[in-house]
Amino acid sequence: MVEAGCPPDDGAAGSVTALAVRGLTKTYPGRRARGRSRDQPAVRASDGIALDVHRGEIFGLLGPNGAGKTTLVRQLTGLLRPDEGSVSLLGHDLVRYPRRAPRLLAYLGQDATAIDELTVSLAAETAGRLRGLEAADARRAAHETLDELGLGELAARPLKRLSGGERRLAAVGATLTGERPVLVLDEPTSGMDPVARRAVWSAIDRRRAERGATVVLVTHNVIEAETVLDRVAVLDGGRVIACDTPGGLKSLVGDEVRLDLVWREQPPAADPALARLREDARISGRRWTLRLTPERARAVVTTVTAGPAFGALDDFTLATPSLEDVYLALGGRGEGLVKA
Numbered sequence: 134m135v136e137a138g139c140p141p142d143d144g145a146a147g148s149v150t151a152l153a154v155r156g157l158t159k160t161y162p163g164r165r166a167r168g169r170s171r172d173q174p175a176v177r178a179s180d181g182i183a184l185d186v187h188r189g190e191i192f193g194l195l196g197p198n199g200a201g202k203t204t205l206v207r208q209l210t211g212l213l214r215p216d217e218g219s220v221s222l223l224g225h226d227l228v229r230y231p232r233r234a235p236r237l238l239a240y241l242g243q244d245a246t247a248i249d250e251l252t253v254s255l256a257a258e259t260a261g262r263l264r265g266l267e268a269a270d271a272r273r274a275a276h277e278t279l280d281e282l283g284l285g286e287l288a289a290r291p292l293k294r295l296s297g298g299e300r301r302l303a304a305v306g307a308t309l310t311g312e313r314p315v316l317v318l319d320e321p322t323s324g325m326d327p328v329a330r331r332a333v334w335s336a337i338d339r340r341r342a343e344r345g346a347t348v349v350l351v352t353h354n355v356i357e358a359e360t361v362l363d364r365v366a367v368l369d370g371g372r373v374i375a376c377d378t379p380g381g382l383k384s385l386v387g388d389e390v391r392l393d394l395v396w397r398e399q400p401p402a403a404d405p406a407l408a409r410l411r412e413d414a415r416i417s418g419r420r421w422t423l424r425l426t427p428e429r430a431r432a433v434v435t436t437v438t439a440g441p442a443f444g445a446l447d448d449f450t451l452a453t454p455s456l457e458d459v460y461l462a463l464g465g466r467g468e469g470l471v472k473a
């Protein structure tokens with residue numbers, strides 16, 4: 134049975150709670166349509182969310198488009214008022230005192246157009262100043278962060294003249310300049326190439342390792358979620374449908390392995406073994422994805438590689454469960470979780 138929430142856990146002995154969320158509920162009101170278009174119904178984007186994030190933890194929010202991740206983080210950062218529920222960050226009640234949030238956390242939203250006119254270095258320096266650094270210290274801190282992220286060469290360029298990935302990296306640079314005990318990052322690496330992504334993950338990890346920062350992070354990227362996060366809450370329809378370590382979540386799907394069969398064109402229709410497999414497969418274009426016990430997977434591989442189907446097969450892979458498999462096993466819609 135999967136818990137519908139991520140309540141206090143006793144797993145991390147001696148851990149201190151940095152963020153405690155209880156009963157968080159938010160409904161966006163519906164709109165009456167003018168003219169001929171249809172009315173927009175109200176959307177319950179947070180539906181009784183409970184979470185605890187420990188100090189020094191990198192905690193992920195994973196889920197498909199529209200699951201309610203951004204709505205949740207905007208409430209965690211004091212930017213959006215919940216209808217009901219509580220948010221306690223480092224002991225501060227952020228529903229009652231939302232203006233305390235900027236002193237406690239650095240937030241990277243989904244789009245950071247407000248700093249588009251600034252140069253990369255001025256954006257970071259300004260962020261440092263806003264976080265209370267003296268001018269010289271802000272300049273030094275900005276310089277260090279930009280170096281750390283490999284942004285030195287772009288320092289004098291205005292953000293609006295950068296590529297999408299570069300701009301996102303510059304926004305991360307501004308978010309990480311000047312210390313805050315908590316980082317809340319909404320898809321920090323979206324649009325970035327692998328080098329930039331690695332720089333971002335190292336920079337985040339360094340803040341946790343050297344300064345004990347707590348990180349709450351929204352991501353669509355399943356691979357990232359598996360490698361950098363200590364715990365993950367999977368959201369769907371405004372609810373936490375699972376919450377655990379990546380390893381703990383994977384154990385929900387038992388020892389099943391995933392078999393992907395990619396066909397050149399169409400698999401041989403007359404093969405009865407394939408007809409049975411087709412019933413169990415998730416089919417996407419030429420790809421069939423099956424979740425099987427290791428024994429059955431071995432038998433299927435033997436059948437398709439030894440039989441007449443082999444000639445029609447372009448590629449096949451066997452893999453241990455990923456968080457994407459967990460998500461599908463939990464009954465999610467299986468869309469919007471990107472593998473990269």
Ligand SMILES: Nc1ncnc2c1ncn2[C@@H]1O[C@H](COP(=O)(O)OP(=O)(O)OP(=O)(O)O)[C@@H](O)[C@H]1O
Pocket residue numbers: 161162176177178196197198199200201202203204205
């Ligand atoms: N300002 C708004 N007014 C009305 N509905 C909204 C508003 N913002 C979000 N929603 C709806 O609330 C739900 C949750 O949206 P939210 O942006 O929190 O999802 P998300 O998980 O962050 O999605 P994505 O991965 O696409 O960024 C969606 O159904 C969305 O359409």
